[in-house]
Amino acid sequence: MRLKNSYFFTIRENAKDEDSVSSNLLVRAGMIKKSSAGVYMMLPMGNRVLSKIYAIIRDEMNKIDCQELSMPSLIPEEVYVSSGRRAGFGKGMFSLEDRKGVPYVLGPTHEELFAMAAKMQIRSYKDMPFSLYQIQTKFRDEPRPRYGLIRVREFTMKDSYTFDKDEAGLDVSYAKQFNAYKNIMNRLHLDYRIVRADTGVMGGLLSEEFQAITPLGEDILVLSDDDSFASNIEVAPCVPEIAEKEDTLETLTLVETPHSRTIEEVTNFLKKDVKKFVKTLIYNVDGKAVAVMVRGDRDVNETKLRKLLEANSVELADPAMVMAATNAEIGFAGPINIQCPLYADEEVLYMYNFVVGANKTSYHYTGVNQRDFTLTGHGDLRNIQEGDKNPNGEGVVHFAHGIEVGNTFKLGTKYSKALDLQYLDQNNQLQYVWMGSYGIGPARAMAALAEQNADENGINWPKDLAPFQVAVVIISMKDEEQVRIGNELHDELQAQGIEVVLDNRDERPGVKFKDMELIGIPFRITVGRGVADGKVELKSRTGESMEVPVTEAIDKLKELL
Numbered sequence: 205m206r207l208k209n210s211y212f213f214t215i216r217e218n219a220k221d222e223d224s225v226s227s228n229l230l231v232r233a234g235m236i237k238k239s240s241a242g243v244y245m246m247l248p249m250g251n252r253v254l255s256k257i258y259a260i261i262r263d264e265m266n267k268i269d270c271q272e273l274s275m276p277s278l279i280p281e282e283v284y285v286s287s288g289r290r291a292g293f294g295k296g297m298f299s300l301e302d303r304k305g306v307p308y309v310l311g312p313t314h315e316e317l318f319a320m321a322a323k324m325q326i327r328s329y330k331d332m333p334f335s336l337y338q339i340q341t342k343f344r345d346e347p348r349p350r351y352g353l354i355r356v357r358e359f360t361m362k363d364s365y366t367f368d369k370d371e372a373g374l375d376v377s378y379a380k381q382f383n384a385y386k387n388i389m390n391r392l393h394l395d396y397r398i399v400r401a402d403t404g405v406m407g408g409l410l411s412e413e414f415q416a417i418t419p420l421g422e423d424i425l426v427l428s429d430d431d432s433f434a435s436n437i438e439v440a441p442c443v444p445e446i447a448e449k450e451d452t453l454e455t456l457t458l459v460e461t462p463h464s465r466t467i468e469e470v471t472n473f474l475k476k477d478v479k480k481f482v483k484t485l486i487y488n489v490d491g492k493a494v495a496v497m498v499r500g501d502r503d504v505n506e507t508k509l510r511k512l513l514e515a516n517s518v519e520l521a522d523p524a525m526v527m528a529a530t531n532a533e534i535g536f537a538g539p540i541n542i543q544c545p546l547y548a549d550e551e552v553l554y555m556y557n558f559v560v561g562a563n564k565t566s567y568h569y570t571g572v573n574q575r576d577f578t579l580t581g582h583g584d585l586r587n588i589q590e591g592d593k594n595p596n597g598e599g600v601v602h603f604a605h606g607i608e609v610g611n612t613f614k615l616g617t618k619y620s621k622a623l624d625l626q627y628l629d630q631n632n633q634l635q636y637v638w639m640g641s642y643g644i645g646p647a648r649a650m651a652a653l654a655e656q657n658a659d660e661n662g663i664n665w666p667k668d669l670a671p672f673q674v675a676v677v678i679i680s681m682k683d684e685e686q687v688r689i690g691n692e693l694h695d696e697l698q699a700q701g702i703e704v705v706l707d708n709r710d711e712r713p714g715v716k717f718k719d720m721e722l723i724g725i726p727f728r729i730t731v732g733r734g735v736a737d738g739k740v741e742l743k744s745r746t747g748e749s750m751e752v753p754v755t756e757a758i759d760k761l762k763e764l765l
Contacts, residue, residue: 205672206694206706211248214719224420226654227352229663233723235671242349242357249723250650252671254360257646258339260391261362264384270335270364275317277341281307283316287622292516298343310343315615315641318365319623326627326637329369333377337364339646351420353651354607360647366640369627371616374638378614381642382412385610389414392649393666395656397606399425401436402507410614414644415606416652425604426588433596437603438507442584443593444551445499447479454557454571456540461568465535467500470568474559481559482552482572484537486521486529486544489513493521493529493544495537497552497560502586504549512547512583536561539577540569546577549585609649615639662722664745667765672705674761675725677716679732681708689740689754690731696758702765721745727764729757 212234219231221238230236235250246254262272281299284290290297298310311317318336325331339362346357353359366377389396394416401413413436415425424437435441464473471478481500486493487509494513496504510518523534529544530537538561539546553574560572569576588595590603617636620626625637657664667673674697678690687708694706705725707716713732720728730741730749740757743749744764752760 205704206708208708208710214722222352224351224354224651224655225658226354226420226651229654229658229722230352230651233662235723236353242346242355244353244356244358246647249671253665253669254646254650256669257392257649258362261339261388261644261646264387264391265337265362265364268335268380268384270337270381270384272337272339273321274338274340275311275314275321277311277343278308279311279317281309283320284309287316287619289316296344296346298345312342312344313361313643314338314340314363315365315619315639316623319619319625319637319639322365322367322637323623323625326367326625328628329630329635331627332637333366333368333373335364335366335377335381337362337642351422351651353647354420355422356647359645362644362646364642366642368638368640369629369635371638374614374616374640378410378612378640381640382612385414385612385642385644388644389610392653392669394609394649394652396609397425397427397434397604399434399436399606400439401611402438402511409616410612412612413606413608414610416609416649416656417604417606418652418655419605420655421605421607423606423608425606426601427604428594428596428601429599430594430597433594433601437587438505440588440601441595442549442551442586442588443595444549444554446554447556450556453573453575456572456576457570458562458564459568459570460566462566464566464568465533470559471500474568474570476559480555480557482539482555484539484542484546484561486526486537488517488519488521488525489515490517493525495529495539495542495544495546496585497539497546497548498586499549499551499555500559502549502551502589504585505587508583508585509547512581512585530561530563532561532563532565536563536565536567538563538569538572539579540572542577545580547585548579548582550582551586553582607648607652607655608645609652610644611642613641615641657724659746661718661745663724665724665726667726670724670726671703672725673703673765674727674729675705675707675720676729676731677707677713677720679713679730681710683735685735686731689735693729693731693740693754693757697761700758700762702758702761727761729761 214234215232219228222228237245300308342361368374396416399413401411426435426437426440461473464470478500482497485496506518526534558572559570562569591600620637626634629635654663676690676693678686697704726745728743739751741749742752
């Protein structure tokens with residue numbers, strides 16, 4: 205490719221409306237351009253990188269005999285109503301009507317349609333296993349698009365689905381997809397971790413995420429030092445800290461605590477350790493008030509609460525709901541005589557003589573024990589914290605931030621039951637098909653790579669993912685010998701299958717060098733005054749340069765590649 209008279213531009217200054225390193229660099233490198241909030245153009249240079257990611261994905265999917273197809277984006281809303289997921293997606297779906305008033309949505313995910321396609325194949329247990337995949341556009345109405353390609357409204361996803369006659373078959377198919385995903389992540393040169401995760405709106409038996417490690421990541425990953433444990437914080441189990449048993453149970457005492465709503469304010473007022481406090485939080489769970497108790501220095505894990513209560517939605521209650529449940533303002537809720545179901549984190553069961561809100565504005569109780577209130581239930585309901593015990597072994601856990609670039613789900617029979625996907629078994633009895641679902645965000649992976657490989661000069665792409673492998677830069681377009689040698693090198697490299705871009709623009713050398721570093725070309729051959737002596741400069745993007753004979757430049761480059 206020759207840059208002169210081609211579509212190519214870069215931007216010198218930082219992008220004003222981008223909020224991440226990757227989005228800023230991708231915009232400056234002329235690889236993407238925002239058209240509206242959460243919607244981006246993929247420009248030629250960026251499309252070359254993305255196409256290489258696609259190629260790796262397709263190669264690994266084809267190796268496990270996963271067949272590619274393409275599903276529509278415009279889908280009748282009834283499809284998601286029939287599976288029971290329309291309400292779960294809520295405003296996250298883009299909705300519209302056709303001219304006859306029939307409701308449609310822009311597909312956020314395609315489990316339902318793949319199940320419908322599988323019906324065309326499956327009659328008997330002999331028709332399975334098989335797997336299908338696509339790389340296709342998805343739409344989700346993100347309330348707060350941000351971080352460039354990481355949280356968007358329109359994006360491409362590679363999603364695949366497996367179909368088996370039983371759980372044992374699903375385990376085999378899942379393992380094939382899972383190993384293919386590891387191969388993909390390794391070939392993409394991502395620094396990643398595999399963590400257990402919440403199944404969320406997808407549902408099913410198991411979810412695991414492939415998380416690219418970067419400070420920008422919105423997900424909090426819980427990791428152990430001995431690599432025995434890795435989980436998204438949403439589902440990380442907690443080992444309760446068991447308080448030392450006290451010989452005497454104190455008398456329950458009502459204490460006035462003026463101007464003390466928060467845990468910090470109450471601990472300062474009563475001059476007690478925060479571990480002697482239990483806070484009671486009121487949640488709106490599917491429209492009803494529910495109270496949850498956790499130790500004063502802990503936070504409620506809303507994902508765990510939702511799972512325990514088998515709820516669709518969990519959010520902190522508004523002041524009116526809090527007042528109805530406690531007869532007090534926010535900040536003074538407690539378990540004693542509360543007017544709603546009461547749940548406790550397991551750790552509370554091991555506490556003695558603690559402090560709680562009194563369900564009376566400006567008052568708390570001291571000397572509280574389990575005899576003083578009645579629980580509806582209890583369980584692991586808190587967020588794990590850095591320094592907590594490793595749930596799987598020795599030592600403690602630490603946190604990292606990650607960008608979810610892939611996920612795998614054991615769906616079980618959830619969608620086959622909803623969509624009546626059945627088969628006849630060996631005994632001629634109808635059974636439901638077992639499904640798995642597996643997703644990768646190619647553009648997210650691209651953004652994660654840009655985050656992980658950014659330096660002061662631009663994006664230092666891995667050699668096999670850069671838009672081009674080598675740039676041939678002509679210093680002076682007025683020098684006929686430089687122009688001749690530059691074009692000959694370009695043509696010969698291209699003939700040998702090496703991805704090459706020729707910078708034959710009428711720009712200053714410094715501009716050309718900076719542009720090639722910004723877009724992340726791994727190697728540069730500079731054709732300058734040295735051609736008079738039959739030599740050119742060969743330089744890696746992050747290494748030292750060397751002067752080599754023109755006749756040896758291509759062979760030397762191939763060694764480096």
